[in-house]
Amino acid sequence: VSLVLSPQLYPQRLWGSEQGLLDGIGLRADFRWRQPEANAQTSLFAELRGIVFQEFAQRLRAQVEHRITTGDGGEVAYTYAYRERFFSGRLGFQIVENRLGASYRSPTLRLGNTGLDLSYRIAADYIDALGQPDEIDTDPELALANTTDRIQLSRLQLGATLNRSFPLWSPPKTAADPPPRFSALPIEQGIWLSTGVSSSQSFYSNGRAQSYTAGSIGIDAVIGAFVADTFDYTNLRVTYSNGFLAGASPFLFDRITTREQLVLGFLQQLYGPLRVGAETTVDLQSGQQVDVVYRLGYDRRTYGFSLQYNPVRQSGALELRVEGLNWDPGQSSPQPTTGSRIQEP
Incomplete structure (x- = not known):
């Protein structure tokens, strides 16, 4: 306790x-x-x-x-939240006054030898939040202008994600590869093609429903071992997603307003343990920047810190890292790391 x-x-x-x-x-x-x-x-x-x-x-x-x-590695959660805060993309931050519910989140399931990873979530909630009467319109400005008073409805939500990553290139490993210098474990270099399909189905007790099914494709590249003094680490990420949207939520906080989007990100070593990065999400239909985060990091093998700032959400984070020096070059198969893939604060 x-x-x-x-x-x-x-x-x-x-x-x-x-x-x-x-x-x-x-x-x-x-x-x-x-x-x-x-x-x-x-x-x-x-x-x-x-x-x-x-x-x-x-x-x-x-x-x-x-x-x-649960025994299969999933997780059941029973939750009550008061004035819960959600970031709803182009709609900004929204407050849910009350939410009472239960959910089950599956573990990541590998489907045989296909390389496909499946995960799913089932949730049932009773929600008290601001309503949105218009079923069709997805324009954020009109949605915010037409907000009604708080409404209370039950929601059943089903979601599933299917992903697969294809390695396109990786450098050959030799016995002369230098040991880690600025990272706790060796950097896993390579270029990967990431593909995925996701679906979210929401059903509300007033008879309305919101359905969204999307596909995504992207490139994730990590070049450099992060051991030299300058420009020995570059992480680039580009992901495009598009989908089909039907119906609209009666609530404002979970209404989907971004159907087609592009995510661009990079993380680059400048000198020694110093790295800078940024990631942005753009709504391609409106050309509006939905989200952005800037990152400054200082990494050593046993400690590090990073400073992150998000002007869209008007939030920031200072993260400190302390860990043991647990990599043994004599191991037959040391577990590599990608350093730090770009993440939100």
């Missing part, structure tokens, strides 16, 4: 706020109770964003969840 209470500081709120200091401080609580004999964990998260008690209900966010790992 663990309980962590963390004072919070929100510097941006300290400037120009009518409530002054009380608007810029807060409190966060994280409670976890692990039950190894039942393969389960119960967790509670609560955050009070500003000590302004007349706005207590609007400033509090909380979630209680009970997760159980």
Whole structure:
């Protein structure tokens, strides 16, 4: 059992706020109770964003969840969330006032010798959130303008993803390959073609439904062993996806508004352990930038840190990494690493 209470500081709120200091401080609580004999964990998260008690209900966010790992490696979760925050692409951040539900997430299943990886998720929720009356229109500006009051509906959601990666090129490995210098494990170099099909089906208790099925194809390239002083690591990623959309959610937070999109990303060593990178997601139908993140990283074999900033979500992250020096060059098959594939904060 663990309980962590963390004072919070929100510097941006300290400037120009009518409530002054009380608007810029807060409190966060994280409670976890692990039950190894039942393969389960119960967790509670609560955050009070500003000590302004007349706005207590609007400033509090909380979630209680009970997760159980099943025998096949999947996971069952029972969740209640209050004022849950979702990033909805072109619709920006949306708040779900109340959500009570249960879900099952499968492990990644390898389908025989095909190289195909399948995963799926089933969820049932009771949701209290802002509504959206228009079933057809997917324009974000009109969707936000036509928002109704909060509505309460049940939702059954089914989702599945099928992926396969094809190696296109990899450099030959020799006994003279240098040991890791800036990464904990050797970098896995190569070029891969990634393909996938995903489907999401949502059914609501008022009779409406939202269906989205998409395919994706992309190239992921890692060039360089990250051992030389300059430009010895380059990670490039390009992914295109497009799909078929039918119907529209009665809620605003889970309405799909980006059907065709392109993801572009890179991560590049400049000098020594210093790497810079960026990743952007573009809606090709409108030409609008849906998401973007910038990254600055400093990596050593046993420690590192990265600084990330997302101007679209107006968020940032500082990540510190400490790990053991657990690579043995005498092993017959050391586990390689890709360094750090580009990730969101």
